[in-house]
Amino acid sequence: MEGITLESVDGVRLDAAVHGASGSAQGAVLLVHGITVDMDEGGMFVRLAERLAAAGFNVVRFSFRGHGNSGETQPGVTVAGECLDLEAAVQFLRGRFPGPFSVVAASFGAVSTLLSLPWLADGLDRLVLWNPVLDLSHTFLEPELAWGEENFGAGQRKLLHDTGLLVVDGEFELGRVLFCEFAHYEPLARFLDSTVPSLIVHGDRDTAVSYEISARVATSRPDTTLHTIVGSDHGFDSLEREDQAISETVEWLVDQIAPAS
Numbered sequence: 001m002e003g004i005t006l007e008s009v010d011g012v013r014l015d016a017a018v019h020g021a022s023g024s025a026q027g028a029v030l031l032v033h034g035i036t037v038d039m040d041e042g043g044m045f046v047r048l049a050e051r052l053a054a055a056g057f058n059v060v061r062f063s064f065r066g067h068g069n070s071g072e073t074q075p076g077v078t079v080a081g082e083c084l085d086l087e088a089a090v091q092f093l094r095g096r097f098p099g100p101f102s103v104v105a106a107s108f109g110a111v112s113t114l115l116s117l118p119w120l121a122d123g124l125d126r127l128v129l130w131n132p133v134l135d136l137s138h139t140f141l142e143p144e145l146a147w148g149e150e151n152f153g154a155g156q157r158k159l160l161h162d163t164g165l166l167v168v169d170g171e172f173e174l175g176r177v178l179f180c181e182f183a184h185y186e187p188l189a190r191f192l193d194s195t196v197p198s199l200i201v202h203g204d205r206d207t208a209v210s211y212e213i214s215a216r217v218a219t220s221r222p223d224t225t226l227h228t229i230v231g232s233d234h235g236f237d238s239l240e241r242e243d244q245a246i247s248e249t250v251e252w253l254v255d256q257i258a259p260a261s
Contacts (some may be wrong), residue, residue: 001049006087008064010108012081013041015069015179016062016089018096019049026095029126030089030167034107034235035077036172038068041106042235043244048104051250057102060093064109075165075175079185082112090120099219100125102253106236107209108133115189117194126256127198131206134181134191134213147234175202188217197223199244199252203232225252244245 006014006158025188029052033041039045049059059075065072072081093101102125105113108134117124133139148158151168160166166174191198192231198221202214205208211228218226227248236242 004092006064006088006092008081008084010081012065012085012086013071014062014065014085014088016060016092017049017108018086019059019061021056022054024132025058025097026049027253028058028060028093028099028101029129030093030101030251031059032035032089032103032105032113033061034109035174036067036169037120039061040068041102044236044246047242048056048246049254050235051246052157052253053092053248055254057253058097060089060096062089064112070210074173077175078178079111079115079181083116086112086116086235090116090123095232098125102126102128104128105132105248106130110134111136111185111187115185117190117196120198121194124196127196128252129198129200129210130249131202131211131212131236132200133209134217135210136185136187138213139150139209140179140182145210168177185221188213191217192221194231195223197256198226199227199249201227201229201248203229203234203236203241205231206234209236227252 002018004016006016031045045061052059063070064082066074066077101125103113110129138144139148140152143152156166164176168174200214200218202211204211218224229244232241236245
């Protein structure tokens with residue numbers, strides 16, 4: 001693994017890492033993490049990167065602004081800012097590893113990824129979404145699940161109104177601007193407008209992000225496969241289920257390129 005530093009167009013420094021392919025490379029993959037974590041995605045992205053590298057993929061992962069060792073503050077995180085960070089990571093990946101690439105985006109990482117599909121489309125070969133936030137309103141503004149009610153309910157909104165901060169999971173300080181953005185972006189619409197072959201991996205007991213929305217999208221969007229992690233909560237809640245998500249992702253990406261080999 002090679003540790004590197006990227007820079008977004010607005011000058012924010014981004015912590016990143018590169019995992020070189022073992023043997024002859026057959027593609028590149030960018031890993032996009034969720035909110036409150038970093039480029040390790042709780043360790044899952046490290047293991048995924050190692051598995052992908054062993055399968056012949058070059059892998060780049062990075063921490064969004066306000067996450068991990070990247071610059072900016074937590075309250076300074078915005079959807080627009082994350083889109084700039086994603087752009088910086090994609091530009092680096094395409095410069096280092098020319099040719100089509102794939103993206104694996106987890107949870108809130110799906111938001112910036114899907115919103116960027118109009119300009120990503122030229123180079124994006126395949127897309128994998130892990131328990132993705134497809135509907136911002138039903139996840140944050142009008143939460144229907146336990147995690148959303150706990151973190152974005154009346155008490156938390158009062159805290160946001162009074163202090164300008166809403167503390168997610170007791171550790172991540174979410175600011176007013178990001179909260180307001182939830183009403184303006186529609187990642188699902190961008191996903192439905194795209195034609196990139198996609199895999200959705202989602203636990204059917206997710207208490208944070210709707211599994212039902214993922215399931216409906218998978219049946220209505222062409223070239224979209226749903227893999228259900230049976231009994232799993234958000235983020236794949238055991239080592240066994242994490243390994244299942246990792247294995248399914250690697251196998252799907254390998255299978256997608258196999259016919260061209």
